[in-house]
Amino acid sequence: MPRLTASLRTQLVVGLAVGSLVWTAGTAYADKPVGGEAKPPPQGGSDGKGGLSASVSNIQVTYPSGGGGGDDKGGNLGTVDPDWKPPACWYEPAFTPEQLKKFVDTDSGGDVGIHESWWGKGLWTDHYRDGKPAENFDLQAARNSSAEGYKDYNLGKDGYFWRGVAPDPNASDSWDCGRIMFWVDAGQIPDDPNAPTPKTLAEYAYDKVKVPDTKVELKPEAKSTVNLPTWVWLDKGTFKDVKVRAELPNTGLWAETTAKPVALHLEPGTEDAEVFPASGDCEINDDGSIGTPYTKGSADKTPPCGIRYLRATDGTPYQLSASVTWQVSWEGSDGSGGDLPDGTFETTQDMNVQEIQSINR
Known part of the structure; x- marks a missing residue:
């Protein structure tokens, strides 16, 4: 199974200063083109083309008052604070064990993390089915931690595999959510500085506010x-x-x-x-x-x-x-x-x- 070596990680860190990178060793990719905003899929952050996309969030947005943004005689707010930015990345549930197994058996092409993609079986079966450890892909924080593997996709357990999401994967802060997809028991929020909070959702919603002309x-x-x-x-x-x-x-x-x-x-x-x-x-x-x-x-x-x-x-x-x-x-x-x-x-x-x-x- 092709994985990143220490020397290649060093090259990628240097490369961050000059733009987006694509690693094509085998079938694993260390970055990808930036995806656009899409309607939340029913599960897994699908890009609508059969792949799992880290630029597509499952957050569901509704408009209790003020309209749903369908009127073209208006637009989104511009903030008066030039230093304020919406969240660059966060983690959210992507798959139940059953959904992940089905995904791997029928597709298995997409993003296992914000900056790591995998097409074919490889990582999906080695790490999530056969229990082999894998490296997290966190160049920005330089943690480069190892993730323990899972047996048979955690079938029979109640919970979700969580994965990082970044509306703009080219944003430098998106590297802060560098863990590959990981397990969280049902009813729990991961113990991670980039776990979602109500404020994360409030700031996400700020970009969705549409006001009239x-x-x-x-x-x-x-x-x-x-x-x-x-x-x-x-x-x-x-x-x-x-x-x-x-x-x-x-x-x-x-x-x-x-x-x-x-x-x-x-x-x-x-x-x-x-x-x-x-x-x-x-x-x-x-x-x-x-x-x-x-x-x-x-x-x-x-x-x-x-x-x-x-x-x-x-x-x-x-x-x-x-x-x-x-x-x-x-x-x-x-x-x-x-x-x-x-x-x-x-x-x-x-x-x-x-x-x-x-x-x-």
Whole structure:
């Protein structure tokens, strides 16, 4: 059975600095192309092509409120904290003993760890059926520990074989989850720093939050006038809390991540403009609305949320940018919870501005 030698491990560690590597000794591979997001399979993290993929998670995502992401007039949040990242890797259940035996007997092609793949019997039968030890593949932490083998896939035992998952296997932190697939008794969570927690699921769900488009109401609607204010507002109910629930099957772990709209920020698209308030931040009112709708006779008044353009457009409209800040919090299955970094979502819309020499009222 082809395995990694110490010298080859050293070469791979050096190679990490220059990109993704593929080891093709026999039928074992030390890395693979990055896989994309996919719908969770019923078992085993299948890539949909008959293989076991470490870039596909079994985490199940639902949307208790705020929509399920099917509306194309919106998008995912961008975090305001440039240093925040969702989890790079974690471990999760992949197979029962019966499922693993069936997989090896009928397929046995795929990832036994995030950075170790095996096609053919080899490792699957030697380690998981015949009890032979195997090396873990943890170059980042340099543990290079040995994993004890299993007899006949642990048939008759109650539990799951767990395996590392990384949405981006090329991320440097994904090497922290370097153990090859290992056994955990039913109802247990592995004693490992990269075992999943409710917070792991909450951070995973953060990337799944989809918020609505932020096209704002304007008055005047079609064309603004130089030196006269343009009122900006959003009616109550336009923006509601978005809640995303992430559950990891066969663990009892879940978390709900909630995004709550808290402010609208305006950028007029030109330096020849004034915004109201001066910060450009229009807070959300108690009833969920933003700003105040324009009423007849308010043309000369200063809006609580709006823009005054000082120069007309010259055939090319200004790009008015409206971004909503969303406050993000979470709660988990063990009673834990807290805050995650605020998120933003921005859209732009055309603003044509005319110049009128005299206005009669």
